[in-house]
Amino acid sequence: MPDKPQDPAALPSSRWSRRTFLKGVGVAAVSAETMLAESTKAVEPSPPGADALNTPIEGPVKVTLNVNDQARAVTVEPRTTLLSALRDRLDPPITGAKLVCNEATCGGCTVLLDGKPVFGCSVLACDAVGKKVTTVEGLGTPDKMNAVQKAFVEKDAMMCGFCTPGFVTTISALLAKNPNPTEEQVREACRGNFCRCGTYPHVFAAAQAAAQANRK
Amino acid sequence: MAKKTVKVPKIVDGVPVGEVEIQVDDNGGPSWGANDKHRLLNKPMIRVDGAAKATGTAIYTQDVRPKGMLFGRFLASPRAHAKVTKLDLEPAKKLAGVKAVLAVVNVGGEVRFEGEPVVAVAATTPEVAEDATRAIVVEFQDLPHVVKGAEALQPNAPQVVARPPRIQKQGDAEQTAKALESCDAVIEAQYTSPMLHHCCLETHSITADFNGKDTATVYASTQGTFTIPGDSARELGLPQNKVTSIVQNMGGGFGSKFGIGIAGQWACRLAKEVGAPVKMALTRREEFLAAGNGPGSIQKFKAGASKDGKLVAVMATQYALPGIGNSNLAGQPYQYKAEHTYREAQAVHTNEDASVAMRAPGHPQASFAMESLMDELAYKIGMDPVEFRKKNVQDAAWHRQLDRGAKEIGWENRNKTPGEGKGNLRRGMGCGIGAWGGGGNAQCQVDVTIGKDGSVIAAVGSQDLGTGTRTYIRAIVAEELGLEMNDVVEHIGSSKLGNANASGGSTTAASLSPAVKDAAYNARVEMAKRVAPLLGAQADGVVFDQGRVMGNGKSLPWKQACAALPEAGLTAHGKWQPNLSSSGVHGASFAEVEVDIETGHVRVVKMCHVQDCGLPLNRTALHSQINGGMIQSMGMALYEGRVMDSDLGVMVNPGLGDYKIPGTLEIPEMIPIIDDGDDRQAVIGMAEGANVPGVGAVCNAVYNACGVRVRDLPITPDKILSGIIAMQKRMT
Structure with missing residues (x-):
């Protein structure tokens, strides 16, 4: 099982510390001995503070994430991304944010961290502890969509829909900050989001329609 | 088939108020009727799965995580062409959490391109799966490689595939060469385009939910629900009827997702090895390197026209560059007619992953070259490029579309002399035309079930690539039964439902919509028989409209009418009807661009595309x-292209950060136009017609703007600047 938060000791470990992981980046083949030499232990989440910053963590870590206003216990590794924690380790998973590139180039995994849009693939799950994580599911439900989600449906701002959660999340954050954006500001806010089906013109129209609906 | 007009009670707020005239079928079979007489079809519609997609509740293949699922991962070849000399899987197998490590290529075997899978692993977390690929010890002995088409054409280039080149020849070379001598204007030019990538946002992914028992469910990101069970069953060692494929939502295909592919093959093999569900989702890098691509092209022309605007002779040599795979470019002179033509075509192979279908396979490449060539000829004889095109295509659709597009873009404001104007920012316009088949086939089997409670289900295993398949299924059934969209539910995306064709060649709408229409029609006829006695009407005099069933001057609300059905309701079957679909669509694209002649940067200001498609759903x-x-x-015109390193044989830009696709900052003002001048009362697929002519339109607009003809895609700033410098040298 990928995650059994109540029993971290039973979890398999990759025996990689963040330090070793960083060291290993870009190396095509690493001998197993190097990795097996690394000790492994599950650690409880450290309270934020200077001590926590100075304590190296490795192996499975049990943390609690605040996702869409729910406290969700999950066991992650220090190197586990927030995106992977949501999709691959939470049980049941939260899959609105999509894995597209895993290298901060596409925006498909955009989530809000304390209201600010971030790429879920480029934030470590451990670093999201103590912060408010909001995914597209937290912005509205099919029965109670937020203005951006409603406008996306009305303007047909989607085709395959795989980029849609990222765009919806980015634009929702934009409108919270700037309720009356120009199209240029919408384009600027979404420049980290790619769509391949070609829905951009309808996305821009949806952002404007949502802003208008919010003003009413 | 013909329609007849009948009078039915007009219902306002559920109460009959006078009569209205509506159209119904004149005889025993379904027909669409006039394109402008539909109640739901051919109107703007709200996508029925829009709310699910906008709220993240739509479940895609990559979102599925069956209990106990393992994460698959490949160790991919870092070499373009090499023999595996050492492979030690043991270090990976020893890692805690690693459940299976399978060699894809064994010692002594060869890898033929960078990214080719060498080993497949399955582990309990994605991180451990990645660790396992790093722990494997693999050594290679390099073999000669070639990764660029121009280099592969050299006499001493390494041979990439064993089969000898197959050269297609069409036309009369001698006559064409002779005709060229008498042309008023001749252009000799070579046009090239790089290998392209589909860049589906959901990478090729399959989750094989298999527990070593006698059935399996395979979740696939695919363009063909029914392309999955057969191959999956073979890999899992099960009979095909024990494997179900599920495709509820898929994140883009563009031609690259048919069959189980390497992701599916190894998801199944790993699942079988472990006896547990395995997800294999390619990484973005693997998606670029090993999930298929669109072929590059080299096309050489010698073509001539007469002063009065007739394309006289076209001689073309076309090389498709499909890596280790195979591919054809659409023939030349593409959509144009010339008196004398000769064409030679062949594939030239490189150590790159095999090309697969990519949105109008072989057409954007052919169109880019031919539209550029047409433009060059038009300027050479001093004729308006739109007029020149109209003189060389007969079909009235193109004439209509070129006129419409020219009006929308403001064609009369284009530069009469390319590059004219002052300042650094120069604007220009260009155009192009395209065509596609988009016809239907008889593979779809649809069931429409009307429940005794009035609920309606349309069921077919087809997939929705994001084209709106779910939405038009609902609309067709609702319209036929006189209901609203929300009164109908569609069940799709499962191989347990009726068969459907794979979505390739823009054939889904033309194949599926007639079968849906037929099923709905048959359901209506059957329902009419049941309800007629209640109304005291003849079955063929029963009319379905406005949520009511009417006849003999009487009217029943839908639900009340359905109460007359037996307990099980009624199910009607539908299949493709040839009169409900057709084939052959036309399109014309126009572009206005702004070129910064100091930096070479091109900005598309405005684009317009006019497209016909028979009955717009x-x-x-x-x-x-x-x-x-x-x-x-x-x-394709401005940004995209695989970049290869000749020495290392590797791709330089295998990521969305380096392989540039259009983003929000590049999108121009866009004017999509449905050509309602097409009065065919039949459905035709159009998607692949719409992405072809725009390539040439943008290239031609760049020329019109700055006077630089770039014949090598993509048109990056360096090529514009080189052209400007060359022009300045010619002037001084």
């Missing part, structure tokens, strides 16, 4: 698709 979704086509063509 859903005007909103059509606008979305036409926009999508224009954006892809713009990407």
